[in-house]
Amino acid sequence: MAVNGVNSTDGSSTLGALASGGASGSESEQRFLKLLVTQLNNQDPLSPLDNAQLTSQLAQMSTVSGIEKLNSAFQSLLAQSGSSQVLQSASLIGRNVLVPGNELTLKAGTDVAFAVEALQGADSMKVTVTNAAGDVVRTFDLGALPQGVKTLSWDGLSDSGTAVPDGAYKVSVEARVGDTKVAAGALTYAEVTSVSQGSAGISLDLSSGKKAGLGDVRLIL
Template identity: 30%
Template structure:
């Protein structure tokens, strides 16, 4: 699960105008060809082979332009269909790639951690919004595969942490001492669906946001 709010802000801040295209469009190509015919030397006119070659280029350009427009239309249609079907996620619990968890009262959202190899030690670190370490949970040795993790909502002193959103990170080490990169999935219940920057964003009940493309499964 990514920080979709930061993603949306990044999209707005970086939406700079595109520079003019340097490619020759089919209309410009045709005008150039006609101009060449009008201004050719009567004594040394353009050869038939050269005319055919340029017309062949024009034909290829037109086909590519039509294909490009068709693909753009198809992409818009697919994006619209995905947007409509994504409303079916509302009210459902989902698992998605990400690092954000949420705490409310005595309850904290769960996570699923996947290890590509066996590890002699695994730690799950919990950080607050400012990046300060709240707690480090020792998970012991773990075999390759997935295991569930649910924070009890307490800090390193055993006191209840404040309600809100937190981020988790996994420190895993193989028997050889090599660091192992874990994949994290976090859970949440979908409240609404939004679209921004061509991406479909699922808004969760606790305020977190997740890209639809990061959803890995829907949980009953």
């Protein structure tokens, strides 16, 4: 009686050779081949595994193997890219960067540079500087501003024109379109003291004691 498809002897020898050749591959490939060989060894001679089914299973194994290799190559590429970014970011050490922040430090005889960022155009923008007690010492009415960053400087004087004590101050920003508040924030300068890489990417350690990501940097001095 003639039997069509893959017979037990031919299937075992062919897939046995594949299993032997895949011994140096991943565990998933080896398990797949062993299962396929076992399937052929125990198939019903009167209803053998046909060529199309065998080809389909081998194609599935090849697809899984290709995806694993692609993932491995991609992870390797990401690791190399991360190392390259760390080396490039190291050039920022000792430089001053403009990043989101609201803390200002006033020292006698030195103007304090900072900036504001409008995430969209505003009809009006008001900047307020407060002392440690929360009292307003200086206000800046910037009027209408387009989207983007505007650099500013505070000379250490109050709204009445008198010099305020050295120390820590905070700056806040309020932007409006008509009567509606819109997104805006303050930016301050800080020196980069070191660079590190973590699960979230490249991190800049700042002289202020805070950290910033590369995406936070608006300006480099």
